[in-house]
Amino acid sequence: GAVVSQHPSRVICKSGTSVKIECRSLDFQATTMFWYRQFPKQSLMLMATSNEGSKATYEQGVEKDKFLINHASLTLSTLTVTSAHPEDSSFYICSARDRSRGEETQYFGPGTRLLVL
Amino acid sequence: SQQGEEDPQALSIQEGENATMNCSYKTSINNLQWYRQNSGRGLVHLILIRSNEREKHSGRLRVTLDTSKKSSSLLITASRAADTASYFCATALGGYQKVTFGTGTKLQVIP
Numbered sequence: 001g002a003v004v005s006q007h008p009s010r011v012i013c014k015s016g017t018s019v020k021i022e023c024r025s026l027d028f029q030a031t032t033m034f035w036y037r038q039f040p041k042q043s044l045m046l047m048a049t050s051n052e053g054s055k056a057t058y059e060q061g062v063e064k065d066k067f068l069i070n071h072a073s074l075t076l077s078t079l080t081v082t083s084a085h086p087e088d089s090s091f092y093i094c095s096a097r098d099r100s101r102g103e104e105t106q107y108f109g110p111g112t113r114l115l116v117l
Numbered sequence: 118s119q120q121g122e123e124d125p126q127a128l129s130i131q132e133g134e135n136a137t138m139n140c141s142y143k144t145s146i147n148n149l150q151w152y153r154q155n156s157g158r159g160l161v162h163l164i165l166i167r168s169n170e171r172e173k174h175s176g177r178l179r180v181t182l183d184t185s186k187k188s189s190s191l192l193i194t195a196s197r198a199a200d201t202a203s204y205f206c207a208t209a210l211g212g213y214q215k216v217t218f219g220t221g222t223k224l225q226v227i228p
Contacts, residue, residue: 006159034215036218043205043219043220043221044205046215046216046217046218049215091157093159095216104148104165104167105150105162105165106150107162108152108161108162109159110158110159111157111159
């Protein structure tokens with residue numbers, strides 16, 4: 001099956017700093033990527049949908065200036081948490097889909113655990 | 118708000134027993150997918166069932182879909198300790214296949 005990687009897997013940062021998380025599709029072209037956030041013992045909440053070469057579409061309640069998403073190539077999307085605060089501590093998961101192949105399945109990355117001190 | 122709600126929230130069974138989890142959703146969908154998540158890890162795609170399908174099998178997994186009732190069920194037969202995980206249903210709608218996750222069922226299989 002298709003493989004999606006995320007880097008880093010864990011990150012600890014100080015409050016006020018920015019953190020960048022990368023999501024890569026390793027063996028397919030990801031025309032669409034999704035970013036999710038998961039708080040402990042809760043489900044995944046979709047943050048935004050990004051299509052290669054265009055601006056991301058954010059879900060209601062997600063601040064686009066705080067969570068910057070760049071989908072610059074067909075294999076890479078980045079999520080930058082700007083001026084991170086402790087309440088941003090969460091598990092961030094990306095997924096990717098190759099819409100051009102008509103596939104409906106989304107392939108998920110292993111997640112990035114962010115801890116803001 | 119969550120598109121899908123799963124029932125039960127938690128399930129504990131003995132190894133070898135069958136586990137059934139249910140998912141209800143609110144809007145029309147293109148497909149419904151089931152995922153497994155081990156504690157603190159990423160998601161593993163288990164099975165996808167399209168809106169025009171009623172039942173699908175994959176190994177020890179059996180998924181049903183009832184679009185009239187807006188519900189789906191996941192049956193794991195002959196459970197194993199390694200099946201211990203959280204299971205989520207996810208519904209997809211629209212051209213970009215935006216996926217919305219349910220609340221999840223935490224399954225514990227006791228050896």
